[in-house]
Amino acid sequence: MVQERIILGIDPGTIIMGYGILMVEGRTPRIETMGVLELNKYDDHYLRLRRIYERTLALIDEYHPDELAIEAPFFGKNVQSMLKLGRAQGAAITAALNRELPIYEYAPLKIKMAITGNGQASKEQVAGMLQHILHIPNENMLPHLDATDGLAAAFCHYLQTSRPVQKQAYSGWKDFIAKNPGKVKK
Numbered sequence: 001m002v003q004e005r006i007i008l009g010i011d012p013g014t015i016i017m018g019y020g021i022l023m024v025e026g027r028t029p030r031i032e033t034m035g036v037l038e039l040n041k042y043d044d045h046y047l048r049l050r051r052i053y054e055r056t057l058a059l060i061d062e063y064h065p066d067e068l069a070i071e072a073p074f075f076g077k078n079v080q081s082m083l084k085l086g087r088a089q090g091a092a093i094t095a096a097l098n099r100e101l102p103i104y105e106y107a108p109l110k111i112k113m114a115i116t117g118n119g120q121a122s123k124e125q126v127a128g129m130l131q132h133i134l135h136i137p138n139e140n141m142l143p144h145l146d147a148t149d150g151l152a153a154a155f156c157h158y159l160q161t162s163r164p165v166q167k168q169a170y171s172g173w174k175d176f177i178a179k180n181p182g183k184v185k186k
Helices: 043-063 081-098 108-118 123-135 145-163 173-179
Strands: 003-012 016-025 028-038 065-069 101-105
Touching: 003 028, 003 043, 016 108, 016 145, 028 043, 028 101, 028 145, 043 081, 043 101, 065 081, 065 145, 081 101, 101 108, 101 145, 123 145
Parallel strands: 003 065, 065 101
Antiparallel strands: 003 016, 016 028
């Protein structure tokens, strides 16, 4: 029996919120949808938070994800921007909590590293790698890279939770040999 799960990924923002839905059947991920919520038409910051909450609830109710993967706010120089970003993240998290979804938070560096192997990768590099890995046709790629950033959070979570569990960790060859005396020929 093939186990199925759906991951909602969100890149929170107070101007544009990106999201992606990843369907995982067994060990095979595929994109279900991705998009953005444009918030710049609202002057009131609190109204923007309400729209983030409402859109996140609508996505949860439409796609019935099993988990939420969300990008954590990064520490920047502008404290006010960081506070607003944290509030946007909080609005999306509150929607997930309202629907009793497990929440997983990933730093931007970790997401970039998981997708591209480079924690300093650009949004374009992340989008290109996701397009390649998930076989997304050019016509389905969106001009706003926030959408692929939301999808990247979901894909990062898939990678983090789909790896086989290591039975035992080793600090090096000497440690491996010491812990596996019958498996190594001298």
